[in-house]
Amino acid sequence: MPVTPLKNDIFLRALKREPVPYTPTWLMRQAGRYLPEYNATRARAGSFMGLAQHPAYAAEVTLQPLERFKLDAAILFSDILTVPDAMGLGLSFAQGEGPRFARPLRTEQEVNKLEVPDLSKLQYVFDAVSLIRTELDGRVPLIGFAGSPFTVACYMVEGQGSTDYRLIKSMLYARPELLHRILEINAQTTALYLNAQIEAGAQAVMLFDSWGGVLADGLFQQFSLHYTRQVVQQLTREREGRSVPVIVFTKGGGQWLEQIAACGADAVGLDWTVDLAAARRRVSDAVAFQGNLDPIALFGGEPAIRSEVRRVLDAFGAVGSGGHVFNLGHGISQFTPPEAVGVLVDEVRLYSPQFHDGNK
Amino acid sequence: MPVTPLKNDIFLRALKREPVPYTPTWLMRQAGRYLPEYNATRARAGSFMGLAQHPAYAAEVTLQPLERFKLDAAILFSDILTVPDAMGLGLSFAQGEGPRFARPLRTEQEVNKLEVPDLSKLQYVFDAVSLIRTELDGRVPLIGFAGSPFTVACYMVEGQGSTDYRLIKSMLYARPELLHRILEINAQTTALYLNAQIEAGAQAVMLFDSWGGVLADGLFQQFSLHYTRQVVQQLTREREGRSVPVIVFTKGGGQWLEQIAACGADAVGLDWTVDLAAARRRVSDAVAFQGNLDPIALFGGEPAIRSEVRRVLDAFGAVGSGGHVFNLGHGISQFTPPEAVGVLVDEVRLYSPQFHDGNK
Numbered sequence: 001m002p003v004t005p006l007k008n009d010i011f012l013r014a015l016k017r018e019p020v021p022y023t024p025t026w027l028m029r030q031a032g033r034y035l036p037e038y039n040a041t042r043a044r045a046g047s048f049m050g051l052a053q054h055p056a057y058a059a060e061v062t063l064q065p066l067e068r069f070k071l072d073a074a075i076l077f078s079d080i081l082t083v084p085d086a087m088g089l090g091l092s093f094a095q096g097e098g099p100r101f102a103r104p105l106r107t108e109q110e111v112n113k114l115e116v117p118d119l120s121k122l123q124y125v126f127d128a129v130s131l132i133r134t135e136l137d138g139r140v141p142l143i144g145f146a147g148s149p150f151t152v153a154c155y156m157v158e159g160q161g162s163t164d165y166r167l168i169k170s171m172l173y174a175r176p177e178l179l180h181r182i183l184e185i186n187a188q189t190t191a192l193y194l195n196a197q198i199e200a201g202a203q204a205v206m207l208f209d210s211w212g213g214v215l216a217d218g219l220f221q222q223f224s225l226h227y228t229r230q231v232v233q234q235l236t237r238e239r240e241g242r243s244v245p246v247i248v249f250t251k252g253g254g255q256w257l258e259q260i261a262a263c264g265a266d267a268v269g270l271d272w273t274v275d276l277a278a279a280r281r282r283v284s285d286a287v288a289f290q291g292n293l294d295p296i297a298l299f300g301g302e303p304a305i306r307s308e309v310r311r312v313l314d315a316f317g318a319v320g321s322g323g324h325v326f327n328l329g330h331g332i333s334q335f336t337p338p339e340a341v342g343v344l345v346d347e348v349r350l351y352s353p354q355f356h357d358g359n360k
Numbered sequence: 361m362p363v364t365p366l367k368n369d370i371f372l373r374a375l376k377r378e379p380v381p382y383t384p385t386w387l388m389r390q391a392g393r394y395l396p397e398y399n400a401t402r403a404r405a406g407s408f409m410g411l412a413q414h415p416a417y418a419a420e421v422t423l424q425p426l427e428r429f430k431l432d433a434a435i436l437f438s439d440i441l442t443v444p445d446a447m448g449l450g451l452s453f454a455q456g457e458g459p460r461f462a463r464p465l466r467t468e469q470e471v472n473k474l475e476v477p478d479l480s481k482l483q484y485v486f487d488a489v490s491l492i493r494t495e496l497d498g499r500v501p502l503i504g505f506a507g508s509p510f511t512v513a514c515y516m517v518e519g520q521g522s523t524d525y526r527l528i529k530s531m532l533y534a535r536p537e538l539l540h541r542i543l544e545i546n547a548q549t550t551a552l553y554l555n556a557q558i559e560a561g562a563q564a565v566m567l568f569d570s571w572g573g574v575l576a577d578g579l580f581q582q583f584s585l586h587y588t589r590q591v592v593q594q595l596t597r598e599r600e601g602r603s604v605p606v607i608v609f610t611k612g613g614g615q616w617l618e619q620i621a622a623c624g625a626d627a628v629g630l631d632w633t634v635d636l637a638a639a640r641r642r643v644s645d646a647v648a649f650q651g652n653l654d655p656i657a658l659f660g661g662e663p664a665i666r667s668e669v670r671r672v673l674d675a676f677g678a679v680g681s682g683g684h685v686f687n688l689g690h691g692i693s694q695f696t697p698p699e700a701v702g703v704l705v706d707e708v709r710l711y712s713p714q715f716h717d718g719n720k
Contacts (some may be wrong), residue, residue, distance in 0.1 A: 165656065173660025217632065296526055
C-alpha cells in the first residue's frame with residue numbers, strides 16, 4: 001500500500017500533546033443510525049453484521065460523516081463483538097434489539113474450551129481498514145478499535161446486554177479464576193487484533209472499556225484495568241514512520257483517573273461527569289484527554305449546543321503542554337438530529353483556537 | 361403516641377459519629393421481592409401500590425426482614441414516586457414492568473400547572489410510619505425517605521424509567537427554566553413530606569438521588585445537589601429529644617463527594633465504586649458513610665460474601681471519629697438468595713467490633 005501523507009494530522013498531534021491550531025474533533029459512533037445515508041447503506045447490506053463484514057460497506061459508512069462534517073478523524077466501522085464472534089460464540093443482532101450470543105460462557109467446561117482465535121477469521125476487519133485508508137487518501141487519520149478484555153467478557157458471559165451484570169459478577173465473586181482465564185485470552189486476542197489493524201493501516205487505536213465502571217473499587221483494577229494495561233503494553237506504537245497513539249476510555253471511570261492514566265496509553269477518554277480542569281490537575285497533563293460533552297446536549301437546540309461546547313473547552317482551558325481531542329462522553333444517540341453535529345463541529349472550530357498558541 | 365425508648369440505637373449513633381460497639385447494618389430495599397414472605401403479602405395486597413397505600417400491609421412488609429436478620433434499622437416500605445402521584449401525575453406499576461405516569465410533564469403548560477400537593481393525599485404514608493413505630497416497639501429505629509428533587513423529576517418528565525434520560529436532559533439543555541420550576545416544587549414538597557414523616561415517627565431520613573449521577577459535572581451541582589441541599593436545610597433535625605440524622609445518597613456521585621458531604625446531611629451513602637478509605641480522607645470524617653457492598657456480591661456464595669464484607673470493613677478501617685453504617689451500594693436484587701443476607705449480617709457482626717473501641 002502506498003503511503004499518502006496526511007493532509008490533516010492534528011488529531012494525532014493532539015493525542016501526543018504537540019501544538020495544534022485548534023481542538024480536533026470526532027464523535028464516538030459518528031458513523032451510525034442518526035445519519036439517513038447510514039440507514040440507507042445498512043438497508044442495502046441487510047443487517048448490522050452485513051455492514052461490518054463487508055469491507056466495501058464498512059468503508060462507505062466510515063466515510064459518510066466526513067462528507068457532512070469537518071471532522072478530524074475517521075473511525076473504522078465495526079463492533080467490539082467481532083472478537084468473541086471469531087472465538088465461536090455465535091453473534092447475532094436481532095432486529096431492534098442489541099447483540100446476542102448463541103453460545104455464552106457459563107460453565108467451567110465452556111470457559112476451558114475458549115482459545116485465542118485464528119485471526120484470519122477477522123480478515124474482513126483488516127480488509128476494511130486497508131480499503132478505508134485507500135479511500136481516505138490522507139484526508140484525516142483512521143482510528144482502529146477494540147473492546148477492553150472485561151467489557152467484551154461481559155457480553156461473552158451475559159450473552160447479551162445487562163442492567164446489573166449479575167452473571168459475570170457472580171462468576172467474578174464465586175469463580176474468579178474462570179473469569180481471569182477469559183480475560184487472559186481476551187487480552188492476548190485483543191493485542192493481536194489491534195496490532196493487525198495497525199498493520200493494515202490504523203493510525204491510532206482506542207480501547208473501549210464501556211463496562212469497567214460497573215465494578216467495585218479494587219475489583220475494577222484487578223479485572224478490568226490490569227488486562228487493559230496488558231493489551232496496551234503489547235501494542236505496536238510506531239508505524240509508517242510515526243507514532244500510533246493509544247486511547248483508553250472507561251465509561252464511569254472518573255474516580256480511577258490516575259490509575260487509568262498510568263496504563264501506558266497516550267490519551268484517556270472521559271465521560272461528561274468529569275471536570276476536565278480537575279482531570280488535568282490530577283494527572284499533571286501526563287496524558288491527553290478525549291471528550292467530554294454529554295451526547296444528550298445535542299438535543300438542546302443550537303444555542304445550548306454552542307454554550308455546552310464552550311463549557312467543555314473552557315473547562316480544559318489553555319491547552320499548553322496538555323492535549324485535548326473534542327468528543328462526546330459516550331456514543332452519539334441514534335435520535336440525534338444530524339444538523340446538531342454540524343453546530344458542534346462549527347463551535348469547536350470557532351471557539352477553540354484561542355486555547356492553542358502553537359499555530360501551524 | 362407513647363414514646364418507647366429505643367433498645368438498639370447504634371444505627372442513629374453511628375450516623376452521628378458517636379462510639380458504637382459494632383458497625384450497624386441495614387440494606388436498601390431490605391423489604392422486597394427477594395423475600396418469599398414479601399411476595400406473599402404483595403399477592404394479598406394485589407399490587408405494589410396496594411402494599412404501599414395500606415398501612416397494615418406496609419407495616420407488615422417493613423418488619424419482615426427484621427424477623428429473619430439481625431438488622432439495626434427498619435426502613436418505611438414505600439416508593440419515591442408517591443410524591444408525583446400526589447401531584448396528580450397518575451402513577452401505576454404494570455405487571456413485571458417499572459413505574460409509569462399517565463400524565464408526564466412535557467410542555468410548558470403542563471409544567472406551569474404543577475403545584476405543591478395537599479399533603480393529606482400522602483396521609484397513608486404518615487399512617488404507615490406511625491403504625492410501624494408502634495409495631496417496632498423500640499426494637500430498632502425507623503428510617504423515612506424520599507427521592508431527591510432531580511431523581512423524582514426524571515420520572516415526572518420521562519414518564520417511566522429511562523436509559524439515556526433524553527427527555528429530561530433535553531428540557532434541561534433547551535428549557536432549563538422549566539426544569540428549575542419542577543425542581544423548586546419538588547424540593548418544597550419533599551421537605552414538607554419528610555418533615556411529616558418525622559412528625560409521624562421517622563427517626564432518621566434518607567434522600568435517594570438515584571439519577572443525579574447521569575448529569576454532567578457542573579449541571580449535577582445546579583440541577584440536583586442544589587435542590588437536595590434546599591431539602592436538607594428545611595428538615596426537622598430534632599424530635600423526641602434526640603437528633604434526627606439525614607442521609608443523602610447519590611448513586612454514581614463519588615466524584616462529587618466533597619460537595620455532597622457539604623450539603624448539610626449527617627451521612628453520605630456511597631456506591632461500590634468508591635474506596636471508603638479515600639472517601640474518609642477526602643472529607644476528613646466530616647460526615648458518616650453508609651455503604652458500600654456491591655449488591656451482586658451476594659450471589660458469590662458464602663466465602664465470597666464474607667470476604668467482600670471484610671474488604672468493605674477493612675477499607676473503612678478503625679472507625680475512630682468517623683461513622684460507618686454497613687449497607688449495599690444500591691438496592692438488593694430481587695434474585696438474591698435470602699440466606700446470603702444472613703451471611704452478610706453475620707459477618708459484619710463478627711468482623712466489625714475490632715474497628716470500634718467505644719464499647720457500650
